[in-house]
Amino acid sequence: MWLYTAVIRPIIAYGAVVWWPRTKLTTARNKLQRFQRLASIATTGCMRTTPSEALEVLLGLPPLDLFIQQEAASAAVRLKSLNLWGASNGAHTMILRNAIEYQPLMMAPNDRVPKVYIFNRKYNIQLVEEENDWSRIHELRIYTDGSKTKTGSGAGVYSPEINTHISTALGEYSSIYQCECFAIIQAANAVAKRRITNQEIRIVSDSAAVLRALDSKTIQSGLILECHRALEVIGSNNLVTLQWIKGHSGSLGNDAADELARKGSDQKATGPIPMLPLPFGQLRSWMRQKTRTQHAEQWANTSTCRHSREVVPHPDARLTKRLLTLNRASLRIIVGNITGHCPLNKHLHVIGKTDSPLCRGCLSAEETVAHVILECEGVNTQRAQILKTTRSLREACGDTRRILRFWAELGWLDP
Template sequence: MIGKSWGLTPKLTLWLYTAVIRPMISYGAVVWWRRTLLTTTQSKLQSWQRLVCMAITGGMRTTPTTAMEAMLNILPLHLFIQQEAATTAVRLKTHKLLCSTGTPHIKILEDIAKDIPFMEAPNDGIQIKYIFDKKYKIQLEEDSRVASIGRDLSIFTDGSKTKTGSGSGIFSEDLNINISLPIGTYSTVFQAECLGILEAARTIGRRNVKDSHIRILSDSMSVLQALDSNSTTSGIIYECHNTLMQVGENNDITLQWIKGHNNTRGNDKADELARRGSSMTAIGAEPIIPLPSCWLKGQIRQRMKHKHITLWSEIEDCRQAKLALPEIDAKLARILINLDRRQLRLITAALTGHGPYNKHLFNMGITDSPLCRACMGTEETATHVLLYCPGVAAYRAQHLGTLKTLPEIFKKPKKLLKFLEELGWQE
């Protein structure tokens, strides 16, 4: 399916690898991840990942794997396996399925806890719960008339997250509710929105409201869809469901989606209360509520990305690639992976120096001289052609303009491609 100049697109090739091949390689990683600490294992894993890097970029056989991984922002395979082992261990521990038997493979949690202090904190994840009996209704379509229906008691809820913290807001003119609830720094917007609905249900119970038609309005479609589902693995969603079931015993409860920031008085007031809650100091030690599983997984991924960045900055090889790409750039990787095969092949050759440049071809024994064919004054390397060669100065000025350093040039891949295509120096 894949050749150097033909076959599947780079984007599709990467997708097949990350969605099909890599999960097969990392299967059961929580058991055998410690083998990835050995250099022999790392070398073997890298040789496997090299196959996909070459298939994506179409690079020359001498192109270094580490440079292609950095260029495409692909986590080295041994780090990915450690990441999968860590997330699996967290999930098993959350579900009380991870036993401390003294075997070394579960020590990955201890290693992570050294870098992520809250890894040992309570987790919002629970074993899957199936929900079929619901004493409340979910309305996922907006109906502007419901707020004015006299027989309904309306409660508006909202959630907010800022740099200072997270908060929930609950407002109701019918029940005289004005609540700003601070929930700490580490909660997500989803949790803040859900806690708003949960606190509204609790308030209904505390005030002993009975025999009423109550409509809880929220602008969080994701929370309402989670409550509408017949299963959940979130503790806060399950608690919200149970509380709604209790108040639904004596009331007709409807949860309805409402468009946010639509100049509805109740919704705007709930938003104001939520933002006030996010600016307040929560009472108690962080985290105030159990951490979401997505936050923990995100922290693990960030830890492995940092390790990848450290490996790239400390490696002594790939001098040309490190000059062009001093830091791993996820945005640039997204742009490159959407190029076609021919374009990405040209970029790879220019970034790594392993391409149709006389110096490299001379080292491989393909040409009889390393001198630049445009100026014949010095060795022809990618850096020389992109920055200094007087023989292509006119092309460089036309296509690259004021870009004077390799990092600046590679952040503008479309301009670089026009310059390379103009030269016509293709392998």
């Protein structure tokens, strides 16, 4: 699964922004599905008759044509943000219009900028925590923090030494990463506004991610670039150090900045929405959500996979996560239970591998997954001991540990 999603699928989707219209053709979609089916079967070890649609839902793989359209939309939005999207009216340009129709904020400014190389800085980055959190002689210490809650996001800056208590509301679309970065920008601007020179200034933040981005030789975030430039301004006349501190470690300064940031996240932002350029990750998240919605609609409207849809009525990321923690032998059994395509007499009879579809436990009904797990009197003892009071096939398949133990006790699905 990792090999397919991390290596093979990206190769297939290469240049999708140009050729994605081909995925609208039925012949192309069928070929793409057959290709993804190979990876699904290799991952699960399932029977060759298992429906592709069911395997995609269980493994969390959207149909390959939808994934290619998602990647094409991502590329189009990225090129648009970098002013590299031309004005042509070819069929492939519709992907950007479709993305904007789905989420109009795709047209809002985003944080991606052309790559900038930074080799010399007028400030220092210290990613090792200090033993003692207090100001040294002739040192100004400024604490910064960001916050994101269900109500919004905010940034806080605290420094009693320069009499700074800043709380800023940043709206619902700013990420915690952006809030942390914006707080450092505000701290640098506060120093510049007071015209402080020839001082040791230590800006303390609990965001190691932002500090590493500032310490990198390349910058592709507009907000990180703005932060770098603000630090360069105060670094030309002061000895500036950005210090990492562990969050919620008992630091009075960090706790005060955190309180100011939370206060900002609880307030309603005033100004244009979004307050900050949208993180490119948010745009990709919207496009993935669109793909998930389309996949769920296709699954709900399919005329096949009745057994699978009864157990898994909609794609379930938590179920997929549990399945992918199993070894291949166990995964094969669970997939067989959910899809009904497993070596029980009913299915073996359908594909011509056995003469009778009758259950080997009771000889009175067809041997299906539902019959054995829920009804068969011949396995009452095993059912009562292991599955307890299982009321539905969906409930039984949701407890992978018990269902695997049940089939191991019977030995009916052993290879």
